[in-house]
Amino acid sequence: xxxxxxxxxxxxxxxxxxxxxxxxxxxxxxxxxxxxxxxxxxxxxxxxxxxxxxxxxxxxxxxxxxxxxxxxxxxxxxxxxxxxxxxxxxxxxxxxxxxxxxxxxxxxxxxxxx
Amino acid sequence: xxxxxxxxxxxxxxxxxxxxxxxxxxxxxxxxxxxxxxxxxxxxxxxxxxxxxxxxxxxxxxxxxxxxxxxxxxxxxxxxxxxxxxxxxxxxxxxxxxxxxxxxxxxxxxxx
Numbered sequence: 422x423x424x425x426x427x428x429x430x431x432x433x434x435x436x437x438x439x440x441x442x443x444x445x446x447x448x449x450x451x452x453x454x455x456x457x458x459x460x461x462x463x464x465x466x467x468x469x470x471x472x473x474x475x476x477x478x479x480x481x482x483x484x485x486x487x488x489x490x491x492x493x494x495x496x497x498x499x500x501x502x503x504x505x506x507x508x509x510x511x512x513x514x515x516x517x518x519x520x521x522x523x524x525x526x527x528x529x530x531x532x533x534x535x
Numbered sequence: 536x537x538x539x540x541x542x543x544x545x546x547x548x549x550x551x552x553x554x555x556x557x558x559x560x561x562x563x564x565x566x567x568x569x570x571x572x573x574x575x576x577x578x579x580x581x582x583x584x585x586x587x588x589x590x591x592x593x594x595x596x597x598x599x600x601x602x603x604x605x606x607x608x609x610x611x612x613x614x615x616x617x618x619x620x621x622x623x624x625x626x627x628x629x630x631x632x633x634x635x636x637x638x639x640x641x642x643x644x645x646x647x
Contacts, residue, residue: 425578454634463541463624463637464579479634480536511578523569524635526578 423448425527427512433533434502442497442530444512452515453495454479454524455487457508464511470495502534537562539627541638549646554615556641558625559607565627568601568608569635573622582623583610615645 425446434440446453454469456479466479470489484506486498495514499506509531513524538561548554560568566587571579585592585599585608592599596615601608612619625638 456637461544461639463539463639464635465637466634469634480636513578523581523584526571526580528576528578 427527427530437501444495446514450514454513455497456511504534507534537636539638545642547644554612556610560627564629567628571624620645
């Protein structure tokens with residue numbers, strides 16, 4: 422089944438404790454992206470990657486890191502999480518980053534930073 | 536950068552009625568406008584999209600209209616059913632920026 426998977430689905434952590442949220446897609450997509458979803462703000466892009474070893478900042482990149490060593494994986498890293506990073510996170514992928522290509526979203530990761 | 540505003544934030548309709556959700560965008564260079572449906576506990580899923588060279592697109596009970604001059608686009612759902620209940624997001628993108636900018640979402644509730 423073609424899909425985007427994220428792990429973990431739920432995570433409660435404390436301020437300053439490094440964490441990684443994994444994202445994997447099995448559709449051989451070049452483009453991958455991370456979004457955060459907050460009430461009343463919709464989804465905002467954190468980082469995106471056009472292909473392996475190519476990453477770029479989205480609208481809200483502060484406090485996050487990403488890497489794209491393999492085409493299928495795009496982990497999101499929070500080196501020192503803070504409470505304002507409590508949010509619902511979605512990974513997405515699409516065949517290319519150009520206009521008109523559907524983005525497929527993962528099921529989401531709900532992160533709480535105490 | 537692009538700014539997308541979406542209204543209303545909540546919408547309640549009776550089963551069988553129509554529902555309309557409206558979005559405006561700020562960047563005249565935006566040329567792709569998708570609509571996503573998000574069900575509880577799931578990620579957003581594309582339901583329909585429209586490109587800037589088209590004024591209207593329809594897929595069964597769902598239609599989207601685009602007014603480039605006024606920079607607004609709308610989602611129309613006819614003959615609503617309880618399974619249409621979800622949060623709907625509009626988005627806009629231009630080729631140069633390659634990122635989707637989302638509206639704040641509309642929670643649609645269809646009352647049986």
